Amino acid sequence: MTAPTLRPGGRSARVQESIHSAVRQLLEEQDRASVTVPQIAARAGVTPSTIYRRWGDVSALLADVALARMQPDNEPANTGSLHGDVRAWAEQYLDEMSSEPGRNMLYDVQAALKPSYCATIIGGQLQTILDRYPDQPKPSVDRLINLIAAPTVFRILFAEAPLEVEQLHRLIEIALNQ
Amino acid sequence: MTAPTLRPGGRSARVQESIHSAVRQLLEEQDRASVTVPQIAARAGVTPSTIYRRWGDVSALLADVALARMQPDNEPANTGSLHGDVRAWAEQYLDEMSSEPGRNMLYDVQAALKPSYCATIIGGQLQTILDRYPDQPKPSVDRLINLIAAPTVFRILFAEAPLEVEQLHRLIEIALNQ
Numbered sequence: 001m002t003a004p005t006l007r008p009g010g011r012s013a014r015v016q017e018s019i020h021s022a023v024r025q026l027l028e029e030q031d032r033a034s035v036t037v038p039q040i041a042a043r044a045g046v047t048p049s050t051i052y053r054r055w056g057d058v059s060a061l062l063a064d065v066a067l068a069r070m071q072p073d074n075e076p077a078n079t080g081s082l083h084g085d086v087r088a089w090a091e092q093y094l095d096e097m098s099s100e101p102g103r104n105m106l107y108d109v110q111a112a113l114k115p116s117y118c119a120t121i122i123g124g125q126l127q128t129i130l131d132r133y134p135d136q137p138k139p140s141v142d143r144l145i146n147l148i149a150a151p152t153v154f155r156i157l158f159a160e161a162p163l164e165v166e167q168l169h170r171l172i173e174i175a176l177n178q
Numbered sequence: 179m180t181a182p183t184l185r186p187g188g189r190s191a192r193v194q195e196s197i198h199s200a201v202r203q204l205l206e207e208q209d210r211a212s213v214t215v216p217q218i219a220a221r222a223g224v225t226p227s228t229i230y231r232r233w234g235d236v237s238a239l240l241a242d243v244a245l246a247r248m249q250p251d252n253e254p255a256n257t258g259s260l261h262g263d264v265r266a267w268a269e270q271y272l273d274e275m276s277s278e279p280g281r282n283m284l285y286d287v288q289a290a291l292k293p294s295y296c297a298t299i300i301g302g303q304l305q306t307i308l309d310r311y312p313d314q315p316k317p318s319v320d321r322l323i324n325l326i327a328a329p330t331v332f333r334i335l336f337a338e339a340p341l342e343v344e345q346l347h348r349l350i351e352i353a354l355n356q
Contacts, residue, residue, distance in 0.1 A: 107288065110335055118337070119336050120338075145329075145332075146341075149332065150328040150331075150333070151329075153336070154323075154324075155324075157335075158288075160298075167324070171324060174352060
């Protein structure tokens with residue numbers, strides 16, 4: 001949701017980072033429903049209108065922060081095998097999404113302008129893994145998303161309990177087994 | 179979310195039905211964000227406090243209506259084969275969930291007290307199908323939810339476009355192929 005012309009380190013990027021950081025701080029101190037634009041502005045040292053101009057309202061800003069958080073810090077772990085990499089990625093994904101901040105992120109991102117960014121980020125991660133093994137038969141990224149990421153998230157949002165790790169492992173077998 | 183002691187046709191059930199019906203009417207006339215408890219009460223011919231007492235707030239009521247709508251009107255179609263039944267069910271599910279009312283329902287239900295009711299309803303439908311074929315090897319309900327329902331919903335909520343019907347058919351093959 002960052003404007004494409006934004007130079008990293010430019011003034012606009014610094015303002016954005018201070019606003020994001022104010023949001024992250026406030027979310028640690030108080031309930032998300034009670035966070036307001038004037039509060040965020042005061043914490044970030046900007047005027048409320050800077051925030052309204054850029055995001056429109058507080059829910060778009062929360063969603064933007066959630067999306068930025070979702071950007072993984074690192075490449076997926078490289079374990080030396082396709083199976084091992086997918087398994088390490090899937091276990092971390094299950095772990096992160098079923099945590100309290102992960103669940104909140106899933107809700108915020110759905111309120112965002114581009115929730116499809118989710119599948120783009122996940123797809124990028126999985127493609128990175130697949131590219132490591134050019135010489136072996138591989139599933140498509142789509143197949144991995146449908147058979148691993150989708151049940152992980154669906155069970156968190158709509159079922160009594162998240163996937164068990166053994167269920168996750170079985171799904172990985174199915175996804176990698178063509 | 180109906181209290182288990184509620185007698186169908188009892189006074190309480192009639193009040194609930196008139197409130198649900200008022201919500202459904204209002205949602206056809208105006209944006210969901212603008213629907214208020216006093217409005218619903220006026221339309222249903224009850225006092226606002228009846229609604230507050232029972233649901234607490236408007237979002238819990240909207241979620242309850244969404245859940246009630248999700249209760250399928252009919253048994254899953256009986257095509258004479260396990261494969262055909264699962265396919266008919268999955269196509270209808272994809273169709274309904276990716277419609278505008280379906281998407282709204284997915285959001286409302288997540289705001290509900292018991293979004294896990296979703297998996298319970300879906301599970302019941304799929305179990306009905308499986309029970310029709312006692313003498314053949316069958317996948318578990320869990321497997322069908324993970325491999326068919328989960329990717330359907332995940333792609334609606336978090337990807338650029340819903341599943342294509344051919345993708346859905348491939349997922350059904352995977353789910354039924356053990």
